[in-house]
Amino acid sequence: MTPPAVAAPLLEADRLALRAGERWLCCEFSLKLAKGECLVLLGPNGAGKTTLLHTLAGLREPSVGSVRLGGLPYTEWSALDAAQFRGVLPQQQPDHFAASVLEAVLIGRHPHLGRWGWEGSDDQRIARAALADVGLTGFELRDILTLSGGERQRVAVAALLAQAPQLFLLDEPLNHLDLRYQIAVLTLFRQLADQGRGVVMVLHDINLAARFADHIILLDGQGGVIAGDRDTVLQAECLSHAFGHPLRRFEVEGRVTFLPD
Amino acid sequence: MEAAALHMDGDCLMAGRRRRLLLVAVVLVLVAGLTLAWALIAGSLAIAPAEVLAALGGADGMSASVVRELRLPRAVATFVCGGLLALAGALMQVLLRNPLADPYILGISGGAAVGALTGISLGAASIWIDGGAFAGALIAMLLVFGLAHGDGSWTQTRLLLTGVIVAAGCGAAVTLMLALAPDTRVQSMLFWLMGDASGVSNPWPALGVLLIGLFAVWPFARDLNVLARGEMTAHALGVSVKRLRLGLYVLASLLTAVAVTQVGSVGFVGLIVPHLVRLALGNDQRILLPTAALAGGILLTVADTLARTVMAPQQLPVGVLTALIGVPVFLFLLARHPR
Numbered sequence: 001m002t003p004p005a006v007a008a009p010l011l012e013a014d015r016l017a018l019r020a021g022e023r024w025l026c027c028e029f030s031l032k033l034a035k036g037e038c039l040v041l042l043g044p045n046g047a048g049k050t051t052l053l054h055t056l057a058g059l060r061e062p063s064v065g066s067v068r069l070g071g072l073p074y075t076e077w078s079a080l081d082a083a084q085f086r087g088v089l090p091q092q093q094p095d096h097f098a099a100s101v102l103e104a105v106l107i108g109r110h111p112h113l114g115r116w117g118w119e120g121s122d123d124q125r126i127a128r129a130a131l132a133d134v135g136l137t138g139f140e141l142r143d144i145l146t147l148s149g150g151e152r153q154r155v156a157v158a159a160l161l162a163q164a165p166q167l168f169l170l171d172e173p174l175n176h177l178d179l180r181y182q183i184a185v186l187t188l189f190r191q192l193a194d195q196g197r198g199v200v201m202v203l204h205d206i207n208l209a210a211r212f213a214d215h216i217i218l219l220d221g222q223g224g225v226i227a228g229d230r231d232t233v234l235q236a237e238c239l240s241h242a243f244g245h246p247l248r249r250f251e252v253e254g255r256v257t258f259l260p261d
Numbered sequence: 262m263e264a265a266a267l268h269m270d271g272d273c274l275m276a277g278r279r280r281r282l283l284l285v286a287v288v289l290v291l292v293a294g295l296t297l298a299w300a301l302i303a304g305s306l307a308i309a310p311a312e313v314l315a316a317l318g319g320a321d322g323m324s325a326s327v328v329r330e331l332r333l334p335r336a337v338a339t340f341v342c343g344g345l346l347a348l349a350g351a352l353m354q355v356l357l358r359n360p361l362a363d364p365y366i367l368g369i370s371g372g373a374a375v376g377a378l379t380g381i382s383l384g385a386a387s388i389w390i391d392g393g394a395f396a397g398a399l400i401a402m403l404l405v406f407g408l409a410h411g412d413g414s415w416t417q418t419r420l421l422l423t424g425v426i427v428a429a430g431c432g433a434a435v436t437l438m439l440a441l442a443p444d445t446r447v448q449s450m451l452f453w454l455m456g457d458a459s460g461v462s463n464p465w466p467a468l469g470v471l472l473i474g475l476f477a478v479w480p481f482a483r484d485l486n487v488l489a490r491g492e493m494t495a496h497a498l499g500v501s502v503k504r505l506r507l508g509l510y511v512l513a514s515l516l517t518a519v520a521v522t523q524v525g526s527v528g529f530v531g532l533i534v535p536h537l538v539r540l541a542l543g544n545d546q547r548i549l550l551p552t553a554a555l556a557g558g559i560l561l562t563v564a565d566t567l568a569r570t571v572m573a574p575q576q577l578p579v580g581v582l583t584a585l586i587g588v589p590v591f592l593f594l595l596a597r598h599p600r
Contacts, residue, residue, distance in 0.1 A: 059496055083499030090493040096358050097489050097544045110487050111499045115480055118547075163498070 008071025009034045010167045010198035011056060011086075016065035018051050025051055026225045028065060031217065033167070038190060038199040040209040042233075043219030044243050049202045050091060050171055052219070056200060057088045057169045069167070083111035087165035091172050091202075093156045095144055102140040104155050105130055108162035123162075130161035133188060135181070149176035157185060168192065170201035174208070186212045206247070206258045210234055218242050234258070282548060285541070289555045293340070296559050300336035300566045301328055305573045330462075338464035338523050339565040339579070340558035343530050344471050345520035347557025350531030351538075351550055352478065352513040355485045356506060357417050363532035364517040367424030367510075370526035371431025372401025373518060374454060377525070378438045381450050387460055390453070391522050398518035401427055406510065420510075455578030456527030458565050470519045474512055475554055481505065482547040489544065527580045530557050533587040540594045560587060 011033040018025040025048030033039050041049045054060050056067055058074035066073060070085055077085070087108070095104075105127040106119045113119065119127075131137055134154040139147075144155060153176045160168065168189060174182045182205075190212050193199045203209050209216060209230075216233040218226040220242040226233050236249040239258060246261040301313045308316075308324045316325035317333070349364035357366070364370070376397020380390035409423040439450055478485075484505055488495045496502050517531075534557040538549050564582035571577060 057497060059493070078499075079501055080499035083497065086497075088493070088497035090491060090497070092491075094358070094491045096360060098539070099490075099544055103486075103543070103545065104490065107487055107490050107494070107498070110483060113483070159494075 008068075010070060011200065012068040012071075013056065013062075014066045014068075016055070016062050016067065018048055018055060019063040020048065020051060024223045026219055027223050029217075029225045029227050030065075031215075031227055033198045033200060033215075035166075035196045035198060036193055037214045038193045038201070038212060039215045039217065040213035040230075041200070041202045041217050041219070042204075042206065042209055042239075042242070044221045047219040047221035047242075049219060052217070053088075053169055053171050053200065053202055057086060058082060059088070080111045083163070083165075085165055086167040086169060087160045087163040089156060089160050089168070089170040089173055091175065093152050095152065098143050098145050100140065101131065101136065101142050101144055101147070101155055102127060104144050105158045105162050108159035108164075111163065126164065127158070127162045130158040131155075133161055134158045135184065150178060150181060153177055154181065154185075157188075161188075165197075167198040168200070170199065172202050172204065174203065174205070182208065206234070206239060207256075210256045210258070231256075282542065285552065289552065289559070293555055293559050296562045296566075297336050297340060300339070300562050301332050303566050303570050304332060305570075334461050334464050335458050335565070336562060337468060338461035339458045340562045341464055341467045341471050342458070342520040342524045342527070343534075343557040343559070343561025344554035345467065345474070345516045345557075346527065346531040346561070347534035347553040348471070348474060348478075348550060349513045349516040349520070350557075351535035351546070351553045352485075352509050352516075353531075354535055355489050355546065356509040356513060357421050358489065358491075359417075359421065360536070361532075362421075363528075364513065364520070365428065365526060365528075365531070367405050367420070367514070368401040368427035368431055369398045369514050369517040370521050371428040371435070372404075373398040373521040374526060375431050375434045375438075376400075377453050378435060378442075378450050381446055381453065382438055382442050384446070395518055395522040398514070398521055401431065402511075402514040402518070452578065453525045456525040456580040456583075457576075458524045458579060459569070459576065461523055464523065467519050467523050470516065471554065474516050475551060478509075478512060478550060479547070481508070482545075482550055485509075485546040485550075486544075489546070524561075524579070527561065527583055529580070529583045529587045530561050533583075533591050534560060537587075537591060537594060 009032045013031045015028045015030055017028045031039070041052060043049050051060070055062050058067065058069060058077070069077060069082060074082065106123060109119055109123040109126065128140070131139065134157050136151065136154055136158060139151070144152060147155065157173065170189070173185055173189070177185060186208060189199045189201070213230045215228065216230050218233050218238060226238055234256065236247050236258065240247045247258045248261060250257045250259060298310070302308060302310055306324060306327055308328060312324050313328050316328035346364050350362070353362040353364055353366060354360055356362070373394040374397070376393035376395070377390050380393035385393070405420070405424045405427050409420040435454070439447060442450060484500045487498050487500050488502065488505060492502055535549065535553045538553045538556055542548055542552060560583060561579070564586055565579045568577040568579045568582045
């Protein structure tokens, strides 16, 4: 594996702009994500959050500008090395075929195994630890097709944890999760960030973003982008404009909260 | 303490699973051997097992030549084609991520049928009928690929729809040829369409194709496991999805083309066998692919041997027998695994 330059940020984007068909999703902007940081992408439906996340993950080419992972453009990473360095949680979990929960989580070990490798006891241990992290201990042999939506989402999170990347890119990680696991999953990724990993995630809940993010990128759905520190971006005026609905800012027990009018 | 217990539990489970796999592999190989032996022994001319062995060893005489020139090529051809179809079906199901996919869904067999029936209606020699079938299969494969890939999007829905439409077009052409053909040729056309292994004289190249195909795809079996969990996930986990899908498409199509050229479009094997194996052993492609090939070979050989012995000297279409065996077995397994 190409060792990333020591001081390089986990993720950089230079004068990035994205287009979907004829429509510009966001004008040029730049970002840098260092180890230990958590970046949240906010914006209304169809604003291009997923497109931006996929571009940052190297799953699609930027329309303008460039993206560097660990200091190198994606073209200089092999697909497997990149998969050891950054992991992606997709927005939906399409499961057409049966598999045990343990098998589904072991899928995350794929980039760490050679062409002829089989999952060994170390991989088993990692997968079980990941299942424990999302509260699914004891589910190892269940068929994923019999799980509820929230449980499946946690299996997908566990598979991502088993992949053990430096940089996590999460597309709506709270999909289908109940309140308890919403907080648990965000706390988990916050801890991973505090331990020196990087997290980029698409969220819909402004208040959870206010609680867990260091930086925020707000897409307004008309090509406008506001990127910056959490407290700079999270202003009632910007948010009301972006979401097309008036919002009011409150402070409850020292915590910033936004409520729709 | 509890975690350690769980861990050991898991290791035991894994060991149990390995033992089960080994057992299944041994049983399948044994059954395959017995099936092939039965195919050589059974027939309207009774030949004792000892005579069969002598024939394989190179003895002379009438029964020896029946074994060597008729039964052996036919047994090997059906075994190989069953394996080819089951393997192709398993690959198609992953490629289209659709459990209902079978080797014929993308029009390969339709193209082969048009080619073969053209040959038959022209009164061509059997080698040209085979050639026509293979050419038709390749043309259908290139046509579907070209149309589905036209704008570079290459999504599985587009591929599936294009394939189904091309297959429907081929079906119409086949019906037209049947309607226009003179009565004398309709019989052999129908037999080709229902699947017929009686004309095979040299099955060994097809065996080579099966082995090469299996060895070519097996190193990528874990990539297929990842692909089955979704294209986006596979891409993010470092699988080069485009190349893998292209390889899958070409390989599954070629395997199907070879099988159809040899024995016609025998149904059910390619759909049912991968599901049988999946129900019994799970969906790990590293295990599923070789096991499906073996099980497909067994099923088609059993079906063909029954087809030529049950109502001998009358030969039944082998496709009917694969359905008669496959459907109840499948329904039984499905009922045992309620979801």
